[in-house]
Amino acid sequence: MELMHDPSNDNPTPTPAQSITLAADWNEHEHVSEQIQREAQKLVDQVGSIGLAKMAIEVIEHKAGISVSKGMNKPTASNDYRQSGFLESLQDFETTLETPIISGELIDWAEATKLACEELGKILCNDLQDSHAELFSRILKEDNEMGSRVESLRTIDEELRDQDWIGVQQSLNLLLKSAGEVERDESQLTDQLNKTVDQALAFVIKARTQETAISTWFMEAFNRDRGVGG
Numbered sequence: 001m002e003l004m005h006d007p008s009n010d011n012p013t014p015t016p017a018q019s020i021t022l023a024a025d026w027n028e029h030e031h032v033s034e035q036i037q038r039e040a041q042k043l044v045d046q047v048g049s050i051g052l053a054k055m056a057i058e059v060i061e062h063k064a065g066i067s068v069s070k071g072m073n074k075p076t077a078s079n080d081y082r083q084s085g086f087l088e089s090l091q092d093f094e095t096t097l098e099t100p101i102i103s104g105e106l107i108d109w110a111e112a113t114k115l116a117c118e119e120l121g122k123i124l125c126n127d128l129q130d131s132h133a134e135l136f137s138r139i140l141k142e143d144n145e146m147g148s149r150v151e152s153l154r155t156i157d158e159e160l161r162d163q164d165w166i167g168v169q170q171s172l173n174l175l176l177k178s179a180g181e182v183e184r185d186e187s188q189l190t191d192q193l194n195k196t197v198d199q200a201l202a203f204v205i206k207a208r209t210q211e212t213a214i215s216t217w218f219m220e221a222f223n224r225d226r227g228v229g230g
Contacts, residue, residue, distance in 0.1 A: 110175050114169075160203070
């Protein structure tokens with residue numbers, strides 16, 4: 001079921017007729033339990049607006065990186081919010097970075113980490129930029145006083161794409177080259193390895209913080225615009 005808000009309705013609180021319609025819609029879907037129906041209705045009653053309830057759900061979908069298809073079917077991967085794929089790729093990269101290196105397998109580790117970094121970069125430099133641009137546009141549309149905040153977020157996006165990720169990629173390339181030169185005497189590269197991992201993990205933290213910040217200010221823009229939550 002898709003909650004819709006009729007802008008022509010001067011009263012944002014759902015009327016009894018609207019509530020009956022909502023209940024009827026819910027009952028058409030047997031997989032939606034009575035408990036879920038009650039909780040959904042409670043959300044509408046609490047916020048006093050069907051449209052605002054729908055917006056809250058959209059923000060949750062944005063954070064989770066999933067989209068509920070029409071009719072409240074089971075969650076499916078969203079093409080609108082590409083953060084899901086980015087966060088998964090970011091997690092894969094972080095996991096690779098933190099994987100213990102078995103003696104004699106530094107080259108294999110470096111190659112796997114470099115590949116994970118490249119896959120992450122494909123999303124970072126393409127789909128994610130488009131997704132962020134759309135979110136920034138919606139933030140400004142809802143609250144044009146957030147111009148400076150959006151510019152700050154855009155600056156961090158550029159740093160992540162043009163400086164931080166490229167720096168990590170370069171460090172991994174150098175480490176892989178060095179590993180090939182020292183062959184089995186990997187102890188020579190302990191400092192270089194540690195610095196590379198620290199640099200990469202700092203990038204991961206910054207990227208994840210950026211996603212959280214964008215989600216937070218996206219929600220704040222709607223709250224401030226609609227006078228919700230002070």
